Amino acid sequence: MMSRLDALKVLFKYTENIPVISSCGNTSREWASLGRRDNHLYMVDTMGLTPSVAIGVSLALENKEFKKCIAIEGDGGVLMNPNAFASAGYLRPKKWLLIVFDNECFASTGGQCSLASRLDIGKVAQGYNLEVIQVETADAFEHAVQTSIEKDGPIVIHAKINQENQKNPFINDDPAVLAYKFSCFLSQ
Amino acid sequence: MTTFRDLACEEIIKGIEEVEPDYFLSIPCSTVGPVIEHFEKSDKVTSFPVSREEDGVGIAAGLSLGGKLPIMLIQDTGIGNSILAITTFAQAYHVPMLILVTRRGGFGEINSAVNLFSEPLPRILDDAGVKTFKLDYRLPLKEWSVAIKQAAQYAKDTHRPIIVMFNIKGGAEQ
Ligand SMILES: Cc1ncc(C[n+]2csc(CCOP(=O)(O)OP(=O)(O)O)c2C)c(N)n1
Ligand SMILES: [Mg+2]
Numbered sequence A: 001m002m003s004r005l006d007a008l009k010v011l012f013k014y015t016e017n018i019p020v021i022s023s024c025g026n027t028s029r030e031w032a033s034l035g036r037r038d039n040h041l042y043m044v045d046t047m048g049l050t051p052s053v054a055i056g057v058s059l060a061l062e063n064k065e066f067k068k069c070i071a072i073e074g075d076g077g078v079l080m081n082p083n084a085f086a087s088a089g090y091l092r093p094k095k096w097l098l099i100v101f102d103n104e105c106f107a108s109t110g111g112q113c114s115l116a117s118r119l120d121i122g123k124v125a126q127g128y129n130l131e132v133i134q135v136e137t138a139d140a141f142e143h144a145v146q147t148s149i150e151k152d153g154p155i156v157i158h159a160k161i162n163q164e165n166q167k168n169p170f171i172n173d174d175p176a177v178l179a180y181k182f183s184c185f186l187s188q
Numbered sequence B: 001m002t003t004f005r006d007l008a009c010e011e012i013i014k015g016i017e018e019v020e021p022d023y024f025l026s027i028p029c030s031t032v033g034p035v036i037e038h039f040e041k042s043d044k045v046t047s048f049p050v051s052r053e054e055d056g057v058g059i060a061a062g063l064s065l066g067g068k069l070p071i072m073l074i075q076d077t078g079i080g081n082s083i084l085a086i087t088t089f090a091q092a093y094h095v096p097m098l099i100l101v102t103r104r105g106g107f108g109e110i111n112s113a114v115n116l117f118s119e120p121l122p123r124i125l126d127d128a129g130v131k132t133f134k135l136d137y138r139l140p141l142k143e144w145s146v147a148i149k150q151a152a153q154y155a156k157d158t159h160r161p162i163i164v165m166f167n168i169k170g171g172a173e174q
Helices: A004-013 A026-033 A050-060 A075-080 A083-091 A121-127 A138-150 A175-186 B004-019 B030-041 B053-065 B083-091 B121-128 B141-157
Strands: A020-022 A040-042 A069-074 A096-102 A131-135 A155-160 B023-026 B046-049 B070-075 B097-102 B132-135 B161-166
Touching: A004 A026, A004 A069, A004 A096, A004 A138, A020 A026, A020 A050, A026 A040, A026 A069, A040 A175, A050 A069, A050 A083, A050 A096, A050 B053, A069 A075, A075 A096, A075 A121, A083 A096, A083 B046, A083 B053, A096 A121, A096 A138, A121 A131, A121 A155, A131 A138, A138 A155, A175 B053, B004 B030, B004 B097, B004 B141, B023 B030, B023 B053, B030 B046, B030 B070, B053 B070, B053 B083, B053 B097, B083 B121, B083 B161, B097 B141, B121 B132, B132 B141, B141 B161
Parallel strands: A020 A040, A020 A069, A069 A096, A096 A155, A131 A155, B023 B046, B023 B070, B070 B097, B097 B161, B132 B161
Antiparallel strands: none
């Protein structure tokens, strides 16, 4: 099974010009360790909110060139805010792509068992009338990323990953600066 | 007979229309039903319901980061569902949005539980440093639309969420 970092490395190749919003904890830290970009918004808290923020961004970008707005969220975060599934299912934002990294645990806080160990998040998303692509390998993940960027959303990539968790430096930037860079990128 | 509520709703509609927001997000409160019904039919503003206020703050923040102006209308209990998103996202990341909030609790409230949240809410928001303006019987109704317009401008100019609370039941300050 791939690690979160393996998957993030794949995603990094395809997101030079695509807005990406990454969730708090080690996901944003691993993501930032691959290289900072102004089109990548790093969330430092507000667990579970990236899918909601990405809905708003994808609606705002409907008439712009950007192909997608991608949210990266963990299984714990998604189950903390499944409301975003409801809104995506209802609003059907074409440019919304959610990547759920499902390691069946709260890896960032030490790997404690999460609810995803007994629930299928892909099926949950399907219940909200969302298209779901389920992947377990880096190759399948890469293929899913490539195809969903080119296709109309809303789409959820449900990626099973192992429980590896890199300890990268904390993102301690002023959030106002992170947001400013991101919205300047979006306004171009 | 036209009630205070009817007049307040008209004034809130006028204020929102003068702001010309791109999006109007809401979760209904019975007191402002006519406002939501008005914007559901509007062809000038894109209006939609949200499932929970926290999700709404996230969506509004995304719209705002993308250069659009969102207004969200909720009842004050919804602040309890969204205060983490308001503080650690909208406020921390300097994302402007206008959140209009109807007051519950206080004179005229018949619910036997909401007062436990609605009464302390202004203090909770003050302690959290979330800027809130309160409109009630002391501000002439014809000034409410002006206040809504100024609040939207203030959110943009000061780069943060601004809350405007309405006490539509009339009566004493809570
Ligand atoms: C409201 C809230 N509760 C708890 C935390 C602590 N916390 C930070 S990251 C995290 C784990 C997130 O789990 P998941 O979304 O599955 O991501 P993973 O780390 O497993 O990739 C938790 C519980 C938090 N940031 N916010
Ligand atoms: Mg997890």
